[in-house]
Amino acid sequence: MNPLIPAKRHTLCIGCCLMLAVTFVTAQTVDIPNDRMLRGALIQGVTMGIPGMSVAIGLGDSIAWTGTAGYSDLAKRIPVTREDRFGIGSITKTFVARVILQLAEEGRIDLDRTPAAYLDSDIVASLANSHKATLRQCINHQSGIPTWEFQPAWIRDGRGASMDTGHIWGKTETLAYIPRDRVPAEFGPGTRYSYSNTNYTLLGLVIEAVTGHDVMTEIRSRIFDPLGIDNIFLESFENIPGGYVHHYHYATPEFVRIAGVNPAFPEIRPMLVESTAGNLSPEWAAGGMVASADELVRWARAIRDGELLGEEMRKEVFTWYPPEENGNRAYHYLQGISWSADHYRGCAAYGHSGGTLGFTALMFWFADSDLIVVLLTNVGGMHSGLSPSPVMLFYREVLLPAVMGFVRASGGSVPDARSTDS
Numbered sequence: 001m002n003p004l005i006p007a008k009r010h011t012l013c014i015g016c017c018l019m020l021a022v023t024f025v026t027a028q029t030v031d032i033p034n035d036r037m038l039r040g041a042l043i044q045g046v047t048m049g050i051p052g053m054s055v056a057i058g059l060g061d062s063i064a065w066t067g068t069a070g071y072s073d074l075a076k077r078i079p080v081t082r083e084d085r086f087g088i089g090s091i092t093k094t095f096v097a098r099v100i101l102q103l104a105e106e107g108r109i110d111l112d113r114t115p116a117a118y119l120d121s122d123i124v125a126s127l128a129n130s131h132k133a134t135l136r137q138c139i140n141h142q143s144g145i146p147t148w149e150f151q152p153a154w155i156r157d158g159r160g161a162s163m164d165t166g167h168i169w170g171k172t173e174t175l176a177y178i179p180r181d182r183v184p185a186e187f188g189p190g191t192r193y194s195y196s197n198t199n200y201t202l203l204g205l206v207i208e209a210v211t212g213h214d215v216m217t218e219i220r221s222r223i224f225d226p227l228g229i230d231n232i233f234l235e236s237f238e239n240i241p242g243g244y245v246h247h248y249h250y251a252t253p254e255f256v257r258i259a260g261v262n263p264a265f266p267e268i269r270p271m272l273v274e275s276t277a278g279n280l281s282p283e284w285a286a287g288g289m290v291a292s293a294d295e296l297v298r299w300a301r302a303i304r305d306g307e308l309l310g311e312e313m314r315k316e317v318f319t320w321y322p323p324e325e326n327g328n329r330a331y332h333y334l335q336g337i338s339w340s341a342d343h344y345r346g347c348a349a350y351g352h353s354g355g356t357l358g359f360t361a362l363m364f365w366f367a368d369s370d371l372i373v374v375l376l377t378n379v380g381g382m383h384s385g386l387s388p389s390p391v392m393l394f395y396r397e398v399l400l401p402a403v404m405g406f407v408r409a410s411g412g413s414v415p416d417a418r419s420t421d422s
Contacts, residue, residue: 034409035065041402042069045394049272050377051248052080056293057403058301058365058372059412063294072245072378074268085231085244085290086376087280088361089354092234092289093200094303095219097139097336099207102222104135105313108210111136115202118209123175124202128185135206137189138199139335142323144187147196148174149286151183152258155383158282159249159357161260168236169282171208174201192323193333197286204285215285227302232291236281244290246276247358247378254385275358275380287356296363296374300351303337304365304372318350339367344400347415355382360391366415373403 038055045053052070056063068080103109109118115138116124116131124130133143148154154177156162158169177183178198186194204215211218216234224232233240251261251273261267264277280288301307306314320332320339330341336352343349343364351364358380365372381389388396404414 035067035406037402037405037409038065038067041398042067044398046070048390048394048398049379050391050394051272051379052084052245053375053377054080054082054084054086054293055376055399056297056372056374057406058297058370058374059407060370061301063297064410065406066294070378074246074248074274080245080378082294083231083292085233085240085292086361086378087235087244087247087287087354087356087359088232088289088291088296088363088376089283089287089356089359090197090200091291091296091352091354091361091363092283092285092287094299094336094352094363095223095289096200096203096207096215096285098303098308099215099218099222100135100139100203101309101313101316101335103207103210105310109135109206111139115206118206119202121172121205123172124205126179126181127175127198127202128178128180128183129189130202133189135203136321136335138203140193140321141195141199141333142190142193142321143196143199144185144189144191144194145196145198145202146178146183146186147194147198148177148201149197151177153177154282155259159259159278159382160255161262163262163264163278165262165264165277165279167281168279169284171201171205171284174198174282174284187325190321190324192325193328195333197283200286201284207285223299223302223308226308227298229295229298231295232289232299234284235288235290236279237284237288240290245378246274247380249273249275249358249380249382250384250386250389252384252386255383258383272379278357280356283356287354291376293374293376296361296376297372300363300365300372300374304350344396356380357382360389362395369413369415371403371407371415373400375399 046069052072054068057065066082072078072080072084104111112134129145137143207215251271265273265275267273317335332339339350341348348367349364354361360377362375377391407414
């Protein structure tokens with residue numbers, strides 16, 4: 001049996017898992033039994049400088065708790081609400097990967113064929129490894145196709161000083177930054193692992209070429225409609241009723257050096273700018289969605305439980321294909337999701353994170369449990385050099401301990417975790 005296929009989960013029972021929702025702005029709190037640690041954690045996150053956040057916790061087949069803190073608009077001091085949408089960055093990839101696997105299950109694509117086999121495009125043909133790497137190697141980031149995301153010119157054009165904030169990027173426009181005559185392959189396909197946004201730009205194009213529909217038409221009909229998801233959108237490519245939250249970015253000296261600060265991004269406080277004037281269009285299928293936290297709990301549960309796929313493809317999702325070199329036994333990128341042996345104090349978890357201009361997002365579920373944690377924030381740390389970023393520091397050191405405390409206080413069990421001293 002593949003060790004990555006989830007074993008029977010140990011149910012985390014907290015009675016009826018009633019839906020609990022509470023909104024926090026600094027110290028304005030509402031008292032709900034057993035959630036004092038969570039309420040305090042979110043307030044602490046705001047005091048750490050995170051402008052706004054939304055958290056949702058899934059237990060079993062229910063959302064056990066939701067909470068928000070801070071502001072969706074700092075200037076107008078508009079509190080974050082549970083329905084607010086945040087950019088989710090690369091969590092977008094989880095949806096794209098699922099559609100690719102569905103198309104493979106239907107026999108409409110072959111995961112062992114290359115992107116170029118489905119895309120009759122000069123710009124795709126110009127990319128290193130586009131005729132060599134397979135779709136499966138694109139899904140699990142072993143293609144060796146270089147990413148446009150870290151090309152110096154693109155960083156300034158796509159997130160920094162040179163960005164045209166009114167421009168909506170075409171779906172292949174980012175690929176012009178990485179032709180093989182200027183940017184060679186990182187390695188031979190299947191040799192190593194290297195995260196590349198280009199992989200999912202190509203997978204989005206394959207979906208559209210094979211189906212004849214835009215990628216969101218397929219995602220909505222294949223995923224959102226069956227699961228009852230109605231509060232996730234692809235920014236710049238769909239109408240978003242009511243829009244999404246204002247967003248901010250850490251303008252550290254490293255960010256200024258690499259990207260430069262766009263004139264349309266006003267300084268909010270030292271090393272924090274508002275990036276709301278920008279858009280997520282260059283991210284497209286690699287990271288352009290916006291979502292609410294509770295919708296991502298529903299989606300994480302669907303991935304975890306193998307919904308919308310047959311038995312063979314359910315196994316494929318959780319299969320690790322070790323690269324020929326440097327296979328990391330403690331971290332695997334599977335088919336659109338990752339697995340870490342030590343996500344929190346020795347506990348393994350599956351899921352995905354996302355970071356882009358103005359946003360940082362996390363969606364993870366713990367192995368051998370029913371616990372799902374989603375954190376969405378309206379501040380980005382890409383190219384800032386912050387390691388860990390304030391959001392990641394808050395997630396690991398403040399939020400997750402509070403989540404575990406909440407579950408225990410509610411009479412549930414939590415994943416086995418080693419002590420912080422071990």
